[in-house]
Amino acid sequence: MSRNILLLGAPGAGKGTQSKKLAEEYDLEHVTTGDALRANKDMETEYGTPRSFMEAGELVPDPVVNEIVKVALEEADGYVLDGYPRNLDQAEYLDEITDLDAVIYLDVSEEELVDRLTGRRVCDECGANYHVEFQPPEEAGVCDECGGELIQREDDTEETVRERLQVFYDNTEPVIEHFREQGDLIEIDGEATPDEVFDRITDAIEN
Ligand code: AP5
Ligand code: MG
C-alpha cells in the first residue's frame, strides 16, 4: 500500500477534508503547509511574517515553506502531504527530499471552488472544517466536535479567494502538468460528496 501520498488541488478542492480522512484510514501523518503557516503566522523571517502573504492570497516565500516541509517529512513515517508543492521550484525541491508513492489531483470547477471557500467555516479551537450549506454543524456557529466557535478564515473573503485562485492557475497548474507529463498523476473528479470523493481516492490508491 502507498505510504507517501501527495494530494494536489486548487484552493477549496477538498485537500484538507480528504487528507484528514486518508491520514486516519492509513495511519499516516497529515503534513499541511497551510495549517503549519497559520499556526506560525507572526513568525519573523527575513521575508517578513507569513501573515502578510497569506492575507493577500499570495504564496509565502519558498525558503520558509521548504524548511517546514523538510522537517515535517523527516519526522513522518508515511504521510499525506497537502498544500505543497505550489510552484515548480517547490516541486523540484520535494523531488530531492523524498519519494512519493501516489500523486492525486482533485479536480473541481472554479465556480464550485468559490462557493466552497466563501461558505467554509473553521473551528477556532480544534480546526475542524464546516460549510454553511454543504457541511453545516448541528448548531449554527458551534463546532460539533468540541463546542468551539466557528469562524471564517481571513483569506476566505470573495476578493482574496479570487486572488488565491489566480495564484493557483499561474503557479500550481504547471506543477500538476509536470506530474501529468511524468505519467504519475491520478486524476479524481472532486465534485461529489466528501465520502464519495474519499471512496474514489482509496479505490485509486489500492488498485
Ligand atoms: P492552504 O491552507 O493550503 O489553502 P488552499 O490551498 O488555498 O486550500 P484550502 O485549505 O482553502 O482548501 P482545501 O483544498 O483544503 O479545501 P477544504 O477541504 O478545506 O494555504 C493558505 C495560504 O498559505 C496560501 O494562500 C499561501 O499564502 C500559504 N501557503 C500554503 N502552502 C504554501 C506553499 N506551499 N507555498 C507558499 N505558500 C503557501 O474544503 C473547502 C470547503 O469545501 C470546506 O468548507 C468543506 O467543508 C467544503 N467541502 C470539502 N469537500 C467538499 C465536497 N466534496 N462537497 C462539498 N463541499 C465540500
Ligand atoms: Mg486546506
Ligand code: ZN
Ligand atoms: Zn472544534
